[in-house]
């Protein structure tokens with residue numbers, strides 16, 4: 303087993319044993335589904351309230367890019383998330399395209415009733431691996447949340463809905479610090495038993511590194527079938543693409559991301575945007591992993607999103623594409 307010596311930030315040397323994992327690029331899947339969360343995770347974190355009409359135009363434009371799954375809104379208390387107070391109207395008025403799954407967050411039975419009224423066919427419940435973030439975000443203990451889900455998920459399934467789940471703060475909590483990976487494994491089992499078809503493991507505050515991702519996923523995938531696990535990385539510290547590369551190499555084929563790198567959880571201090579959809583698609587497609595998304599069309603939607611939110615988008619690919627277009631125009635003139 304090769305070993306190397308590394309120097310820590312405090313100038314101390316420590317020996318790190320590195321297990322050989324082979325070439326990570328030898329095991330990539332041929333196809334990955336991008337689960338686009340910008341209309342929900344993105345807009346919930348914007349200070350500007352986007353008019354309903356504009357949200358509908360935005361989601362309809364996303365539907366034309368080849369994306370196969372779009373999370374459009376949340377059926378939560380509008381006093382907590384005023385940005386998404388128009389959930390019913392948005393859900394009713396978007397133009398649903400064949401082959402695209404439309405989903406929305408639902409925290410409880412009341413949210414389920416609204417989602418049914420709005421004609422949703424897929425919902426996502428959400429909770430945290432850490433007790434404090436769970437309380438700050440949904441005002442309940444983890445145990446009370448699971449109890450609430452027992453009154454929400456089975457009726458949703460009985461009504462014909464597909465139910466996805468999020469487990470937040472898997473890699474670290476803004477209030478509690480490090481989180482035991484066993485929490486994620488245990489919650490995956492609970493949520494699966496309740497009827498969720500997939501659990502998305504959230505790095506809510508963007509603290510994960512590739513080695514930690516390998517550790518958590520190897521524990522989860524030892525017990526849960528791979529297609530039932532998705533990954534959701536925020537890019538707060540710039541590690542999201544590296545974390546995604548490790549995830550897909552381990553067999554993960556559903557990756558959450560947000561157009562432009564929008565996003566963040568209002569109840570997780572320091573949380574910044576999701577990994578940008580454009581950046582993920584560029585990386586995967588250039589490596590021969592197909593997403594079926596048309597990146598040029600997507601960039602046009604990014605331009606629209608930037609206008610709607612009223613600021614620049616952090617996506618690196620988007621900035622490069624805008625820069626390249628500007629240079630081409632300047633040369634042509």
Ligand code: HMG
Pocket residue numbers: 343346376377378379380382383407409410412413414428439440441468469470471503504505506534536566567568569
């Ligand atoms: P609560 O205040 O504890 O709820 O909120 P309650 O049951 O005590 O009811 C209080 C009031 O809320 C009542 O109204 C209810 O009707 C209303 P009142 O009688 O006072 O007028 N209420 C609702 N209204 C609309 N829709 C509902 C609903 N439920 C109750 N579904 C609740 C509990 C969960 C509702 C609240 O805490 C909430 O809305 N939280 C929002 C949390 C949220 O959306 N956070 C951001 C998304 S999570 C995230 O970003 C992480 C993720 O991206 C993954 C990752 O990055 O890790 C998914």
Ligand code: MG
Pocket residue numbers: 343504506534536565566567576
């Ligand atoms: Mg998120």
